[in-house]
Amino acid sequence: MQLTFYKYQGTGNDFVMIDNRSEFFPKNNTKLVAQLCDRRFGIGGDGLILLENHPQYDFKMVYYNSDGNESSMCGNGGRCLVAFAKQMGVIENKAEFEAVDGYHYATIDAEGIVALQMKDVDTVNQYEDYTFLNTGSPHHVQLVDDLVELDIKTEGAKIRYSDLYGKAGSNVNFVYQLANDIFAVRTYERGVEDETLSCGTGVxxxxxxxxxxxxxxxxxxxxxVEGGKLKVQFDVDNGNYTNVFLIGPATFVFEGKIDLDF
Known part of the structure; x- marks a missing residue:
């Protein structure tokens, strides 16, 4: 059969989008998802996202990493899915949807800037050399003196597979402070097992x-980030972070068809 797909990117974090409201897609076919995300033998993407119906909200988000496995929350993917849902006529300028980490609210303006509400964070584990927290996905955050020359893939993998995080692993963010409220970030993403140009839950x-x-x-x-600029805003009270919004562009790249045998 021929599969119609759509390609979106959010600050260089790119995704294969599929309208699965008719529930035709074989969701347990890990090999197929990995093939579609393969940049040489498939479409290519950091992940694949299914747009599905939801009984209560505007839609449901089902997210897979490029290795083919369904994964934890993807912030840039969520923003891109909001833009895709608008293109499909599911929403206009506001969205309520369910993802693997629960309910999300988002807005999209005429320029394609999506503000996505992320999960509240009430636990931030600080250590001498790094910080660990979960923003829908687990993240190791570490300040560095030189972000430009750092081998992100090698150093990120060391931490991702270290005894710190066990079999599940963690995403790893290396950070350089540019000003009081401006930070440069490079991220190693588990599931992609490489540096990506941007990571929404990471920033x-x-x-x-x-x-x-x-x-x-x-x-x-x-x-x-390597793929552009994002903004994060939040309210904070005694270490509890609420009304957390990830804000940035979500851009349609192209639409296509691919022949599949499944």
């Missing part, structure tokens, strides 16, 4: 970690 984790550790006192923080 959300960085913003909260930098605030919690006293590196900034702002609650609106700019994050420069």
């Amino acid at each position: 959300t984790a960085v913003a909260i970690a930098m605030h919690q550790s006293g590196k900034t006192n702002n609650n609106i923080i700019d994050l420069n």
Whole structure:
């Protein structure tokens, strides 16, 4: 059969989008998802996302990493799915949807800027050299002196597979402070097993970690990633981070068809 797909990217974090409201897609076919995400033998993407019906909200998000496995929350993927849902006529400028980590609210403006509400964070574990927290996905956050020359794939993999995080592993964010409320971030993503140009849950984790550790006192923080610029804003009360929003562009790249045998 021919599969119609759509390609979206959010600050360089790219995704294969599939309208699965008719529930035709074989969701347990890990090999197929990995093949579609393969940049040489498939479409190519950091992940694959299914747009599905939901009995209560506008839609449901089902997210797979490029290794073919269903995964934890993807912030940039969620933002791109909101833009895709608008393209499909499911929403106009606001969305309520369910993802693997629960309920999300989002808005999208005429320029394609999506503000996605992320999960509240009430636990931030600070250590001498790093911070760990979960923003829908687990994230290790570590300040470095040189972000440009750092071998992200090698150093990220060391931490991701270390005894710190066991079999499940963690995403790893390396951070360089540019100003009081501006940070440069490079991220190693588990499931992709490489550096990605951007990670939404990652920059959300960085913003909260930098605030919690006293590196900034702002609650609106700019994050420069390899694929562009994102913004994170939040309310905070006694270490509890609420009304957390990840804000940035979500861009349609192209639509296509691919022949599949499943």
